[in-house]
Amino acid sequence: MSMRVTFLGTGGAVPTTERNPSSVLVNREGDRMLFDAGEGTQRQMMRFGTGFTISEIFVSHLHGDHVLGLPGLVQTLDFNDREEALTVYTPAGTEDDIDALIHAAGNRPSFPVHVYGVGPDEAAVRRDDYEVRTFRTDHNTNSLGYALIEDERKGRFNREKAEELGVPVGPKFSKLHEGNAVELEDGTVVEPEQVVGDSRPGRRFVYTGDTRPSSTVAEIAEDADLLIHDATFAEDRAERAADTAHSTARQAGEIASRANAERLALTHISSRYAGDVSAHLEEAREAFDGETFVPDDGERLDVPFPDE
Structure with a gap:
């Protein structure tokens, strides 16, 4: 089951020729979700070939570099004859502002746009095998982060063991893997735990804004x-990071280390660093032993299961 992340915008509040404002697209087995929509997001989607088929947009907060792409994106979707409803999640209390922004300049899309306010520690979206959960962040406005958390997966089915126990190849294999005992022709009962391993963790994707x-x-x-994780500044601007409610790359690395994360992507890079993010990488890697990178706009990353 695939999960692909496309970094559409990795820059800070001031865009550069290399980095657009914040936006990340996640495609989980055909469920396509957009996290923030900085100015020009629809052009980034065209530029990097992601297509416009998205079902939800998750807004972290209402600063312009995270939302000014919404009206243009919605209008572009309209021009492309979209009919399916689009759902936008935003911090509770900001729904009217987002709705007004989407309909700016008299924009009246021909497809439904639903805007919902969510608070921290809520399941904004719940589907059969995963949810998108909100969490509180520490910014200088009403803000949230979002975590896509998959359910645990079934354990691996041991076909060789099942055959040794006399289970015939066919429907009984599926029943056992679903957690149901089966009875053989001689009356023997085979329990699922005899042929199915321990449950396996799903994946966890976290976007802080x-x-x-x-x-x-x-x-x-x-x-x-x-x-x-936000890594707007390197340590040379640590005081500025604190004043503006952002993080340094080292601080992002420290959080990733505390969390025992597998991979850390440093984003929202201030324009003052132009094309040189060497300090960000060095400082984050001093704090975090896992894989650390500063994605470029358009970079794609496949997220495997933990046991793969």
């Missing part, structure tokens, strides 16, 4: 397969 380092982020990101 803008935030100071926060224990809440470390908690929600525990054992995350991918943590996308």
